[in-house]
Amino acid sequence: MQVRKNNYTVNMTPTMQVLTENQIEAIYYAALAVLSETGVRVYDKEGWDLAHQGGAVVEDVQADSALVKMPSWMVDKARATLPQRIRVIGTPDGDGKRKYNMDLYKNTMYFGTGSDTPFTIDPYTQVRRRATYKDVRNLAKLAEALPNVDFFMSLGITQDTAVGTYDRWQYLAMLEATNKPINITAVDIEGLKDQLEMAYIRLGGKEEWKKAPCFSLYNEPVSPLSHSEEVIQKLLFCADNDIPIVYTPCPLAGATAPATLAGLMVQALTESLFGIVLSQLRKPGCQVIIGGLMSAMDMQTAVYPYGSPEMALLSAGYTEITKWMRVPEYETAGCSDAKCFDEQACMEAAINISTAAMIGGNMIHDIGYIEQGLCSSPHMLVASDEIISRTKRILRGIPVNADTQALDVLDQVGPGGHFLGHDHTYNRFKTENWRSALTDRQVYADWETSGCKDYQQRVQERMVEILEADAAPLLEPKMYQELRRICELADARHKDEELDVQMFV
Amino acid sequence: MSEILVQLSEAIIDGNVEDIVDLTEEALDDGIPAQEVLNKGLMAGMDHVGAEFKAGNMFVPEVLRSAKAMQASMDLLRPILAEAGVKHTGKLLLGTVKGDLHDIGKNLVGMMAEGAGFEVKDLGKDITPDQFVSAIKEYQPDVIGMSALLTTTMRVMGHTIKALEEAGLRDRVKVIVGGAPVTQEFANQIGADGYAPNAASAAELARKLVS
Numbered sequence: 001m002q003v004r005k006n007n008y009t010v011n012m013t014p015t016m017q018v019l020t021e022n023q024i025e026a027i028y029y030a031a032l033a034v035l036s037e038t039g040v041r042v043y044d045k046e047g048w049d050l051a052h053q054g055g056a057v058v059e060d061v062q063a064d065s066a067l068v069k070m071p072s073w074m075v076d077k078a079r080a081t082l083p084q085r086i087r088v089i090g091t092p093d094g095d096g097k098r099k100y101n102m103d104l105y106k107n108t109m110y111f112g113t114g115s116d117t118p119f120t121i122d123p124y125t126q127v128r129r130r131a132t133y134k135d136v137r138n139l140a141k142l143a144e145a146l147p148n149v150d151f152f153m154s155l156g157i158t159q160d161t162a163v164g165t166y167d168r169w170q171y172l173a174m175l176e177a178t179n180k181p182i183n184i185t186a187v188d189i190e191g192l193k194d195q196l197e198m199a200y201i202r203l204g205g206k207e208e209w210k211k212a213p214c215f216s217l218y219n220e221p222v223s224p225l226s227h228s229e230e231v232i233q234k235l236l237f238c239a240d241n242d243i244p245i246v247y248t249p250c251p252l253a254g255a256t257a258p259a260t261l262a263g264l265m266v267q268a269l270t271e272s273l274f275g276i277v278l279s280q281l282r283k284p285g286c287q288v289i290i291g292g293l294m295s296a297m298d299m300q301t302a303v304y305p306y307g308s309p310e311m312a313l314l315s316a317g318y319t320e321i322t323k324w325m326r327v328p329e330y331e332t333a334g335c336s337d338a339k340c341f342d343e344q345a346c347m348e349a350a351i352n353i354s355t356a357a358m359i360g361g362n363m364i365h366d367i368g369y370i371e372q373g374l375c376s377s378p379h380m381l382v383a384s385d386e387i388i389s390r391t392k393r394i395l396r397g398i399p400v401n402a403d404t405q406a407l408d409v410l411d412q413v414g415p416g417g418h419f420l421g422h423d424h425t426y427n428r429f430k431t432e433n434w435r436s437a438l439t440d441r442q443v444y445a446d447w448e449t450s451g452c453k454d455y456q457q458r459v460q461e462r463m464v465e466i467l468e469a470d471a472a473p474l475l476e477p478k479m480y481q482e483l484r485r486i487c488e489l490a491d492a493r494h495k496d497e498e499l500d501v502q503m504f505v
Numbered sequence: 506m507s508e509i510l511v512q513l514s515e516a517i518i519d520g521n522v523e524d525i526v527d528l529t530e531e532a533l534d535d536g537i538p539a540q541e542v543l544n545k546g547l548m549a550g551m552d553h554v555g556a557e558f559k560a561g562n563m564f565v566p567e568v569l570r571s572a573k574a575m576q577a578s579m580d581l582l583r584p585i586l587a588e589a590g591v592k593h594t595g596k597l598l599l600g601t602v603k604g605d606l607h608d609i610g611k612n613l614v615g616m617m618a619e620g621a622g623f624e625v626k627d628l629g630k631d632i633t634p635d636q637f638v639s640a641i642k643e644y645q646p647d648v649i650g651m652s653a654l655l656t657t658t659m660r661v662m663g664h665t666i667k668a669l670e671e672a673g674l675r676d677r678v679k680v681i682v683g684g685a686p687v688t689q690e691f692a693n694q695i696g697a698d699g700y701a702p703n704a705a706s707a708a709e710l711a712r713k714l715v716s
């Protein structure tokens with residue numbers, strides 16, 4: 001579902017503001033200055049040549065990299081062809097219809113998971129262990145069933161498959177269990193090509209992809225201010241093949257970015273702007289989504305916090321910049337630093353999800369992450385779905401008009417009466433009030449009779465219910481075999497790179 | 506203990522990079538042997554820093570400032586210690602393995618190890634097994650530390666250990682590994698000498714392995 005923040009006749013959606021327009025402009029122009037005066041280091045010759053042809057100054061050319069400085073007009077020019085709206089539509093159901101539509105432009109909002117965690121929490125034993133193919137499929141099944149999860153990323157690395165080609169296996173596991181749009185990761189350009197091939201097969205041809213792609217690619221420049229060969233090559237490939245590309249740095253204040261949050265934002269924007277310019281030089285109209293995962297290093301543990309207030313705040317502030325720029329964006333929420341699905345996990349997810357929703361980012365990812373993105377939690381995914389739903393209720397706001405003020409009803413009931421049996425209550429309570437089967441509001445005695453279940457238990461039950469529900473397979477056996485074959489061929493090509501010891505016991 | 510050694514260890518704790526060189530010179534001029542300056546001045550300070558960091562009373566930037574002060578003093582002491590034939594804590598060769606560009610954790614390990622008295626040679630990121638091999642020949646480290654944050658690049662740690670064996674270098678160095686997805690079990694699987702989950706324990710581990 002999408003929530004438009006411009007509902008009703010005037011905008012009555014509750015909103016939040018982090019930056020003023022003047023501050024946004026200050027950050028934007030500072031980023032232009034960094035891009036043209038400090039420059040960025042590019043570790044790909046094709047990349048720096050392309051920038052050079054487009055008007056950039058290329059200095060300090062080394063064997064592996066060059067310093068690229070882009071005059072600000074290059075950004076202006078790139079922005080003129082940069083799409084303001086991008087659509088990613090999921091894969092077709094049995095009836096051939098692609099029903100999950102992600103329409104990204106200013107003020108639309110979609111939530112999705114994070115990807116590539118080495119660890120996961122077992123849905124039954126609740127023990128933390130290495131993630132497997134089956135976990136990814138299970139988590140995708142949960143995402144498919146949860147109404148507030150709009151897109152999926154592989155909530156776990158498949159570690160019972162070949163290591164060097166895990167990206168294809170992950171994609172297969174996801175396709176087995178969800179038709180929602182996917183934001184994929186790729187171990188390299190070859191992994192990206194294989195997954196594109198798989199997508200063509202799944203969609204029934206390249207033409208269908210052209211109508212709307214069914215995945216975007218997650219791609220991260222290296223903070224501070226560096227763009228690796230891998231990242232540039234992926235960007236160019238995406239431009240050539242009409243793959244929407246999420247070009248999102250992960251700066252960490254005090255470690256890979258200035259300690260001040262504004263400094264980090266300037267840096268992150270510089271990194272994204274470089275990607276925007278290069279993409280448009282390669283192919284005007286190339287679909288780029290910029291954004292972020294941004295945080296400040298925890299100076300006691302040295303970790304990259306995913307549940308901190310700074311993370312939520314930076315994500316929100318950056319979203320405002322992207323709205324001002326009219327570029328589709330990527331945000332972070334639904335994630336935590338907790339080691340298990342506990343009160344901290346819920347608290348952090350509740351706060352960062354509601355912050356993200358109040359700002360209204362386009363693609364809000366990392367739902368289901370705990371342990372700083374190193375572990376996925378099916379419980380967190382289910383709980384976050386509820387938190388999103390709750391937040392969407394708040395976003396619906398309080399419409400105030402003659403109808404909703406209900407003066408006629410007030411007049412009919414008058415002083416001292418009640419509204420319980422009134423038609424107005426009967427007609428309105430369902431749409432006015434949010435409720436959820438997971439949240440408990442029983443009186444104590446009833447709660448006791450129903451088994452004294454706390455939130456964790458209720459989430460556990462709901463999760464198992466979804467996992468065990470019968471679901472018709474999304475892939476025909478023949479299609480599954482065709483897709484699987486691509487994974488196996490990749491394994492065969494890369495067999496020699498694997499270790500001869502079992503990596504994950 | 507002499508007043509100047511106390512001042513030195515305080516300068517380390519305060520991360521007083523400005524005064525540490527003068528204080529070190531003063532201690533040496535007073536006739537205190539370099540080894541004593543190191544052990545009773547600098548290391549006494551760093552031990553305190555380490556304990557305070559563990560207790561949550563000092564933070565990463567403060568510890569790094571202390572390590573920086575330590576290095577400034579060591580620059581003076583190192584040649585004197587070498588002349589006197591005193592063995593330094595050890596040499597640590599560091600790198601993030603081939604295909605991996607995550608380097609902040611590795612950088613932190615390097616700085617913490619410097620604070621623990623190591624001479625650190627950081628090869629950077631995206632380092633191939635061959636590069637490790639030739640760097641070991643060149644720098645003669647006591648310990649090499651490999652960092653990887655990707656499951657795909659964790660394999661390179663195994664390949665590197667193999668390459669060391671093939672080059673006949675495996676017995677000459679201790680190998681330690683780390684990075685977010687790396688575990689003790691994995692370190693055992695590939696035959697590394699140690700694993701540590703964070704920078705402070707990495708430095709401690711390296712110290713243990715050379716002592």
Ligand code: B12
Nearest residue numbers: 116605606607608610650652655656683684685703704707
């Ligand atoms: C920041 C970050 C990045 C930045 C790195 C910038 C930089 N200059 O380092 C960028 C954006 C470049 C990046 C890129 C990618 N990343 Co990244 N990244 C992270 C993130 C969010 C934080 C890492 C970090 O800096 N932590 C803080 C430091 C201080 O901690 P640390 O590195 O773990 O180091 C500590 C210990 O591990 C230990 N240690 C480290 N090294 C050593 C060495 C020795 C010898 C010892 C003893 C100890 C030790 O001590 C350190 C200090 O206490 C992690 C998530 C996470 N929580 O780890 C993902 C994460 C590591 N990245 C991930 C992925 C998938 C990628 C990409 C493949 C994404 C993509 N599809 O494009 C690319 C790969 C690029 C490449 N080829 O390397 C996955 C890895 C999954 C896996 N195991 O395979 C993670 C877990 C996130 C996720 N779930 O997706 N990433």
